[in-house]
Amino acid sequence: MISFTPGDEQQLVIDTVRRFASEQLRPLAHDADEQRSTPAEVLTRGWELGLLHNAIPEALGGIADAQAALTGALALEELAAGDVALGWHLLLPATFAVPLARAGSDAQRERWLTPLLEGGYAPLSAALIEPTWDFDPTALQTVAFADGDEYLLTGLKGYVARANDAAALLVYARVGDELAAFIVPRDSAGVAVLDREQHMGLRALPTYQVRFDGVWLPAASRLPGTIEPLLDRSRVALAASAVGVARGAYEYARAYALQREAFGRPIAQNQSIAFMLAEMAIEIDAARLLAWEAAWRLDRGLPAMREAALAAQYADEMVLMVTDRAVQILGGHGYIREYPVERWLREARGFPTFLGLAIV
Amino acid sequence: MIDFEMPTPVSRQVQFIGMLGEQVMRPRARYYDDHEGERPVEYTSLIWQTVRAQGGRNFSADTSERLDRDGRPRPRIGYLMLAHMVEALSWGDAGMYLATPGAGLGGAAVDATGTPEQKERFLRRFGEGEPKWSAMAMTEPHAGSDTAAIRTRARLSDDGREWILDGEKIFVTSGAMAARDSAGFVVVWATLDPSAGRAAIKPFVVEAGTPGMLVTKLEHKHGIRASDTAAIIFQHCRIPRENLLGSEEISDGRSSGGKGFAGAMRTFDATRPLVAASAIGIARASLEFTITYLRQRGVTIRYDVPLHRQTAIERDLRQMEAQHRAAWLLVLRAVTAMDAGQDNALEASMSKVKAGQVATFIAQKAVELLGPEGYSCTLLLEKWMRDARINDIYEGTGQINRLIVARRLLGYSSRELR
Numbered sequence: 124m125i126s127f128t129p130g131d132e133q134q135l136v137i138d139t140v141r142r143f144a145s146e147q148l149r150p151l152a153h154d155a156d157e158q159r160s161t162p163a164e165v166l167t168r169g170w171e172l173g174l175l176h177n178a179i180p181e182a183l184g185g186i187a188d189a190q191a192a193l194t195g196a197l198a199l200e201e202l203a204a205g206d207v208a209l210g211w212h213l214l215l216p217a218t219f220a221v222p223l224a225r226a227g228s229d230a231q232r233e234r235w236l237t238p239l240l241e242g243g244y245a246p247l248s249a250a251l252i253e254p255t256w257d258f259d260p261t262a263l264q265t266v267a268f269a270d271g272d273e274y275l276l277t278g279l280k281g282y283v284a285r286a287n288d289a290a291a292l293l294v295y296a297r298v299g300d301e302l303a304a305f306i307v308p309r310d311s312a313g314v315a316v317l318d319r320e321q322h323m324g325l326r327a328l329p330t331y332q333v334r335f336d337g338v339w340l341p342a343a344s345r346l347p348g349t350i351e352p353l354l355d356r357s358r359v360a361l362a363a364s365a366v367g368v369a370r371g372a373y374e375y376a377r378a379y380a381l382q383r384e385a386f387g388r389p390i391a392q393n394q395s396i397a398f399m400l401a402e403m404a405i406e407i408d409a410a411r412l413l414a415w416e417a418a419w420r421l422d423r424g425l426p427a428m429r430e431a432a433l434a435a436q437y438a439d440e441m442v443l444m445v446t447d448r449a450v451q452i453l454g455g456h457g458y459i460r461e462y463p464v465e466r467w468l469r470e471a472r473g474f475p476t477f478l479g480l481a482i483v
Numbered sequence: 484m485i486d487f488e489m490p491t492p493v494s495r496q497v498q499f500i501g502m503l504g505e506q507v508m509r510p511r512a513r514y515y516d517d518h519e520g521e522r523p524v525e526y527t528s529l530i531w532q533t534v535r536a537q538g539g540r541n542f543s544a545d546t547s548e549r550l551d552r553d554g555r556p557r558p559r560i561g562y563l564m565l566a567h568m569v570e571a572l573s574w575g576d577a578g579m580y581l582a583t584p585g586a587g588l589g590g591a592a593v594d595a596t597g598t599p600e601q602k603e604r605f606l607r608r609f610g611e612g613e614p615k616w617s618a619m620a621m622t623e624p625h626a627g628s629d630t631a632a633i634r635t636r637a638r639l640s641d642d643g644r645e646w647i648l649d650g651e652k653i654f655v656t657s658g659a660m661a662a663r664d665s666a667g668f669v670v671v672w673a674t675l676d677p678s679a680g681r682a683a684i685k686p687f688v689v690e691a692g693t694p695g696m697l698v699t700k701l702e703h704k705h706g707i708r709a710s711d712t713a714a715i716i717f718q719h720c721r722i723p724r725e726n727l728l729g730s731e732e733i734s735d736g737r738s739s740g741g742k743g744f745a746g747a748m749r750t751f752d753a754t755r756p757l758v759a760a761s762a763i764g765i766a767r768a769s770l771e772f773t774i775t776y777l778r779q780r781g782v783t784i785r786y787d788v789p790l791h792r793q794t795a796i797e798r799d800l801r802q803m804e805a806q807h808r809a810a811w812l813l814v815l816r817a818v819t820a821m822d823a824g825q826d827n828a829l830e831a832s833m834s835k836v837k838a839g840q841v842a843t844f845i846a847q848k849a850v851e852l853l854g855p856e857g858y859s860c861t862l863l864l865e866k867w868m869r870d871a872r873i874n875d876i877y878e879g880t881g882q883i884n885r886l887i888v889a890r891r892l893l894g895y896s897s898r899e900l901r
Contacts, residue, residue: 124486124488124490124558125486125487125488125489125490125563125815125819126484126485126486126819127485127815127816127819127820128484128485129484129485130484130485133484133485190484190485193485256791257789257791257792258789259788259789259791259792260787260789261787261788261789351787354787377892377893380893381893381894391893391895391900392895392899392900394886394889394900394901397885397886397889397890397893397895397900398882398885398886398889400889400892400893401836401885401886401888401889401892402836402885404833404888404892405813405833405836405837405888408813408816408833409809409810409812409813409837410809412809412812412813412816413805413808413809413812415485415487416487416808416812419485419486419487420487428786428787429786429804430808432786432787432801433786433801433804433805433808434805436801436802436805437805437806437809475790
């Protein structure tokens with residue numbers, strides 16, 4: 124029966140993560156962006172929330188219920204409302220673990236998933252994006268050829284978070300016409316982690332280009348399940364995160380407009396400002412409902428490719444509009460890095476690019 | 484728990500109305516668009532049977548309590564059902580939907596504010612005989628969104644037995660059918676004392692054919708032409724004193740038990756999502772037609788390709804689809820809150836803002852995409868584009884609803900944010 128009210132357990136997740144995001148992430152966000160690094164302690168503290176465990180089914184050592192994607196979307200919105208770079212950094216291991224849980228073999232899960240769930244934060248990561256303007260996940264330039272019981276992997280990836288110290292990467296590649304994913308230990312021969320990348324936003328999350336120069340992989344390192352649905356799960360994660368960023372910006376701009384006076388009254392009393400805020404709120408809610416519906420379909424096992432794609436596309440446009448207006452409402456202050464809204468605008472613009480950096 | 488599963492009775496109803504739309508409304512849609520002012524009898528006669536069988540309540544939500552097999556109350560789905568019915572009828576033809584006979588908006592006012600005696604006297608007719616309409620007359624030539632500024636006067640006659648109405652109302656939906664062409668009535672909002680503001684504005688029931696009530700004009704409209712939109716003049720129009728709905732006292736909404744002007748404004752919380760649902764029906768009609776038309780001509784829509792590989796048509800269609808779904812979900816959120824008995828003024832206005840805009844965007848885009856065909860009257864797209872446009876205007880313009888949303892979000896009164 125249709126309902127837009129989170130269940131009790133979902134509400135608990137929302138409340139818990141919201142508190143963590145506002146108390147632990149938001150206060151660090153400015154300096155983390157400026158210094159381009161995440162304090163290690165916040166990852167440790169965040170790990171204790173058990174969000175990764177919430178995404179992994181019980182049979183595989185997690186605590187996920189039948190609404191794992193939806194709960195993941197709720198958590199990501201809250202994390203991103205605190206700070207998206209820190210939030211994604213915190214959930215980075217999920218980009219490795221969720222694909223294993225959904226499409227991995229028993230042996231792969233035993234080797235990688237079990238120790239991760241039983242241990243502390245470990246920077247396992249994934250490599251999907253390729254650093255070209257025409258990156259296309261359905262036509263990857265990174266390719267793997269089968270040769271006996273091995274694969275030969277060649278290609279260049281970008282936006283690979285923590286590639287410098289991840290024990291292994293989940294590398295997406297094309298095998299013939301198929302989309303495939305391989306577990307690649309970072310110390311494999313032929314793997315070269317290049318310089319750290321510099322981006323407009325998401326600066327607290329260190330990312331690297333990684334070259335795979337004829338890397339020989341055992342056949343058992345390829346995930347046996349279908350890989351395309353993982354992209355849908357990432358699109359939903361991006362949509363939910365975009366909602367979080369937008370909400371953070373909207374709430375900040377709203378509070379500012381109520382308190383900032385011009386011509387003797389709060390600027391929020393001008394329709395030009397008030398209407399901008401009304402439209403921001405409407406668009407945030409609309410994008411959230413699309414993300415929830417796509418997540419709900421994932422959890423039901425229904426086809427979700429179209430819904431996930433539309434939710435992500437909608438959220439991409441929405442978050443740019445909302446953060447851009449937040450900058451405008453703050454006027455000159457909006458442009459100053461001491462205030463968070465310009466950072467949110469820098470992050471918002473990246474959402475059409477961020478595929479693979481988060482997953483539900 | 485967050486859930487998107489639709490209750491079976493709702494899906495069944497949508498399917499049934501879809502057939503009605505396809506077989507009864509669509510084939511006559513062009514004719515009544517070309518013949519403005521003619522009653523769409525194929526639809527009104529057919530739907531009247533159903534409306535009459537339900538005691539005349541055509542678009543009022545079933546809010547009765549029902550129990551499941553274990554004796555627990557079932558979740559209410561009255562407004563959810565209603566939104567789906569309005570959406571599906573508007574998918575068939577929005578103008579005809581607006582011309583649905585029955586108790587309608589005027590009846591809703593009687594239902595909400597009338598005494599048992601008044602309800603019997605005014606509403607009984609919708610359960611028997613020939614099709615009848617009721618209408619709501621609020622807007623005046625100088626007062627649209629600013630409803631508190633209406634000037635139509637109501638004075639008590641010298642013997643105290645009658646109200647005498649004087650004034651001019653415009654944009655009365657189904658006004659001609661309610662006031663002149665059927666045995667219906669018009670609920671007229673008039674002031675007992677122009678200096679007393681909202682508190683003095685009261686609803687009065689004027690029976691069809693009452694001397695002094697004159698339909699002076701039928702508007703020629705951009706769209707929704709199957710529905711009549713009338714101007715009505717009241718000249719010393721005498722009605723029984725018992726035809727005032729609610730209290731004669733000049734007081735604020737609170738002390739009149741929410742049945743005065745403030746009460747009328749609150750009914751918008753229920754009706755705005757329904758106008759939004761109507762908008763979405765037109766949007767879905769345009770979208771579905773466009774996609775089918777293009778698919779039949781070899782155009783595909785891919786969802787898994789990145790932006791730079793999408794064709795311009797794909798990008799437009801994806802945007803239309805996402806906007807359509809987003810707006811519809813906002814409507815569903817507003818009506819499920821209504822069914823749950825929650826305050827939904829914010830959600831109602833949000834859904835109205837969004838759907839009003841989205842319906843127009845989608846319908847205009849559909850005409851554009853199909854080029855010379857889209858613009859031609861051989862298809863219904865150009866009509867749907869004209870029909871869609873009203874939804875950002877009536878039942879509160881997009882701007883009025885933004886104002887309501889903004890006041891709610893900012894915690895401002897109507898004085899603080901004007």
